[in-house]
Amino acid sequence: MVDLIQQRVLSAISASVELSPITILKAEAGMTPVPTIKSALASSHFNILISDGDWRTGGYLAGLQTLIDGELSWAKENRPKLVEAAQQSLKRLFPLLDSDAFTVPKDLTNTSSKEERTRFYHHEYQNKLLVGLAEFLINCVKQRNERHIIVIDRAAALSGSARNLIKLLVRLDDDGRLFRFVLIDYEQRLYFPDASEVHFGRYSSQELGPTFDPDLAPEKHRQIYEASGGNPLIAEALSKCAAAGLPVIGYLDPVAIVDLYLAGLDTGERHVLLKSYIESNCTTTDLIAQRNYAIFEQATADHLHEQLHQACLERYLAGKAPLVMLHALSIRDKHKRLELLAEPSQILQSIGLYDLWFGYFGELFADPALRTYGSGDASVNAAFINAAFVLYSLGCGRVSVPYLDEFYKTFPKSRYTPTVLYAQSMTYARYQQPVNLTLAEEYALRNLETIERDFREHEKYDYIKVFAENAYAYIKAKQQKYGEALAFCAEGLGKMLKAYGDERFKLHQSILIYNTSQVYELIDELSRAEKQLREAIAYDPYYGEYHNDLGNLLSKVAGREAEALEAYARAIELCPPYYEAHLNRAALRNRMGDTAGVLADLDRTLVIKPNEWRAHFEKGNVLMRQDRPKAALESYLAAAEINSKNADLQSNLGLAYSELGRASVSIAHYLRALELNPWHAPTHNNLAIEYFNEGRPDMSLNHATVAVEIGEDPDYLLTREHIEKSLQADLASRRDRASASSAKPV
Structure with a gap:
């Protein structure tokens, strides 16, 4: 079927792959370009990988997961040091992944239970993870002396994370020869900067010949071809309809003909067709099955999706499959859809994949009926509150604040009320610009009053109250009432130790100690600040951000530059590619006169985050001191x-x-x-x-x-x-x- 169309696109695809790392093949839905691409690239010296880019069926890195799994399997067996070097990115992007090459335990953010997790990753965290993963893949491919062409079908459904990983693989491929991507776009909306575009075109009548029922007369073939417009998906369905005795005539739309075909099936036949289609993750290239699914009774389809969603989630949690979310997302009952999405949403949030999470959750967050759905204590309510938490930390207070106020009015006795009021106090104290400390304090005090009134008998009363006091301590520090802030932190830690010991709620205890350190640093009591920070590190020794802060603190103390450098090195070792630590170390090295070290750190910063203006600026300063104004000007x-x-x-x-x-x-x-x-x-x-x-x-x-x-x-x-x-x-x-x-x- 593909011989003639190959002649039309073969040279275009081959030339594009040679010239550009990314080729987008524009094709009409229902076309079958993968065999043509395979034939077009058969003589190349690349390894050809074929994958499906729909993240809903293949997980959040669908399209690239085959490459990742292959390189990871090879590296575990042959180059475990590559796995070890990238472990902080690998283990956090894939929380269920285990390897003997992992040498660093997870930090408390990763190991704390749901009830104890009080720290969210910054929105830039995802990029760091992806840089680490991209560098791992590049190192593996270089070690194996490989070159890959990755053909991704349904590429318009790539997740934002997968798209960014493709961009990183292209950007970080120094010699520009390791990776080539051919992305098949059926939706005519895929865009990558500087990508080449090839249009697939339509099949001729001869090319579609094999899809026709051989018993049909040539005139019927001609009618089917004209009705299909050269689309094999439509042609195959119409051929089947014609074989069943339905007239394929010009004034009936192909979809109408398919509907008439379905009308001739009994309920049992249609149910079998529905079940088969859903069990294929809705990927069957059969227009009749697709149309049957679209018009079938909603409750039956939803029930099948719900069963399959639970099975897929169990397979993911057992480490046997990617996180498949198609079935939850396909539920047409929006309330049930929300219920099924609650747990996968928490998984994406815990990894830090906010772009993917809000890609579907934004619609739910905007639905008035869903915002007030649930008992107030249900997992769906927690999903919304977690979304609001992340939104306010992203600077979207104008979105999160109205929701949190709405929740408080709707569910004033919810077990999440202290969390909601905490979020409001921190929105106004920290994330809204300009801050409003008066309003922040009002929310913090209301929270403390609510806890005393409604949560006195709660099993986690001490934790809930200390958590609220922690927010109040932050506000006091911002008001420059440092003594009161320190008292809240110290008293809170004492309450926690007395109530739970030094193991339960360990993450929050470390945060309290860390906050105490921050206050001491604000009042320039650096020795006390260091003591508290080192205690926080003892609680959470594998949390790289604490080591970065230790480097910042020690760099302020004359004579302790070597210790500061050690702290920065430890932070870089413990984190996915950590541009902030490189930027901070560059500043210290600059003061120490280590020009080569400064430039190395700034260049590494720009590899991780090319749009970090401070790195460009500081590099320009170094070049000016070297009397290189032309190079400095480029950086500026x-x-x-x-x-x-x-x-x-x-x-x-x-x-x-x-x-x-x-x-x-x-x-x-x-x-x-x-x-x-x-x-x-x-x-x-x-x-x-x-x-x-x-x-x-x-x-x-x-x-x-x-x-x-x-x-x-x-x-x-x-x-x-x-x-x-x-x-x-x-x-x-x-x-x-x-x-x-x-x-x-x-």
């Missing part, structure tokens, strides 16, 4: 593409342009810096120099004077003195010339 411009509203950056852009002899551009950036910060002393000083060199001494002196008045750098005074002396000399010279011109000869 890259930073400005991401964040142009930083006075330091605009000032340094001005300096780089000045060094390159482009005075007018330099002055423009200096002026932009002063728009952003009128009291930016270095800019006033540099602008004074630029104006002086331009022959504009009066303006030069004005800026030099401002620099001296607001800055403490002695160089500013030297700049002003130089300008003043020059002006005085110029004035004296003009006086001398005026005196000479007025003298009369004897």
Whole structure:
């Protein structure tokens, strides 16, 4: 069937794969391009992997899971050190994965029970995990000396995580030869920057010949072909309808003909067809089965989906299959759909795959009937509250705040009420910009009152209250009432130890200790801050963020730079690719004069997060100190593409342009810096120099004077003195010339 169409697309696919790492093949739904692609690529020197990209049936990394499983299996057997190096990404992306190569235990965020988990991953965490996974795959492929072409069918249904992983594999493939992707798009909406696009076209009548019933007359073949529009899915269904005695005539839509065919089946036959289709994860390429599913009685289909969802979830939890969510998502009863999605949503949330989670949960969150569904104590209510928690930490308080208020009004006696009020207090104290500490305190106090009134007899009363007091302690610290904040933290830890010992709710105990450290650091009691932070690390030794904070703390103490470097190294070891620790270590190395180390850390930061403007900015600063203004300018411009509203950056852009002899551009950036910060002393000083060199001494002196008045750098005074002396000399010279011109000869 594919011989003729191969001739139309073979050269296009082959050429595209050679030229571009990503080829998008646009095809009409119902076409069958995979055999054609396999034939087109058969002579290539790549390994060809065929996969399905629909995340609902293949898990959150569907389309790439076959590659991942293959490389992981090989590495476990042959290169366990590669698994060990990437373990912090692998074990967190795949929580049920186990390997003898794993050498670092999980942190408390990963090991705490549902009731004890009080810490969420930052929204950037997913990118770090994917960078670690991409680097693992690249290292495996390099070790095996392989090249892959990955053909992904139904690629429009790739998860956001899988799409980002494809982009990372392309970006991190230094020599550009390890991976090629052919993405089949039936929905005409798939987009990747710089991807090549090939259009598949339609089959000819001869190519569709094998799909027709051989007993049908040639005229029937012609009618079926015209009605199908060259689409094999439609042609095959119409051929079956015609064989059953239904007329395939031009004025009846193909779907109508299929409906008439279904009308001729009894209920039992249709139920068997329905069951078979659902059990295939709704992937059967049979238009009759698809249409039967679409119009079948809803409750029956929902019941079958529910049974299969439970079986799929059990297989996932047993580590035997990916997280298949098709069946839960296909339930047409929205209340039942929400109930079945509660547990998978928690799984995605615990990994940190927020884009995928909100890809379907956003619709549920917007449904008024679902927002108030449940008893107030049910798992569906917890799913919504968890969503609100993450939303407010993402800066979406305008979305989460109304929901939390609505929940509190609807279910004032819910067991989740303290969690809701806690979230509100933290929204206003921390995540809303600008913060509103007055309102934050109102919610915190209301929470404490509610706990005393309604939760006094609760088995977790002490934990619930201490959790609420923790929020209040944060607010007190923001109000600069540090003594009260410290008291809440210390008393809370004492209550927890007395009520539960040092094992239960261990994660929250470590957080209390950590918060105490943060307060001590705010009041510059660094030795106490260090003691508390080290105690938090003792509770949760494999939580890399604590080690990063220890590095930040020690870097403030003269003579302890080596210890700070050790802490940063430990943080990097314990976390998925951790750009913040590299950025922080670069700052310390900069102070220590380790230029090579600074550049190494900044370059690593930009591998992990190319749009981290601070890394571009600091790299520009290093290059300026190396007297490389042209290279520095490139880094500054890259930073400005991401964040142009930083006075330091605009000032340094001005300096780089000045060094390159482009005075007018330099002055423009200096002026932009002063728009952003009128009291930016270095800019006033540099602008004074630029104006002086331009022959504009009066303006030069004005800026030099401002620099001296607001800055403490002695160089500013030297700049002003130089300008003043020059002006005085110029004035004296003009006086001398005026005196000479007025003298009369004897």
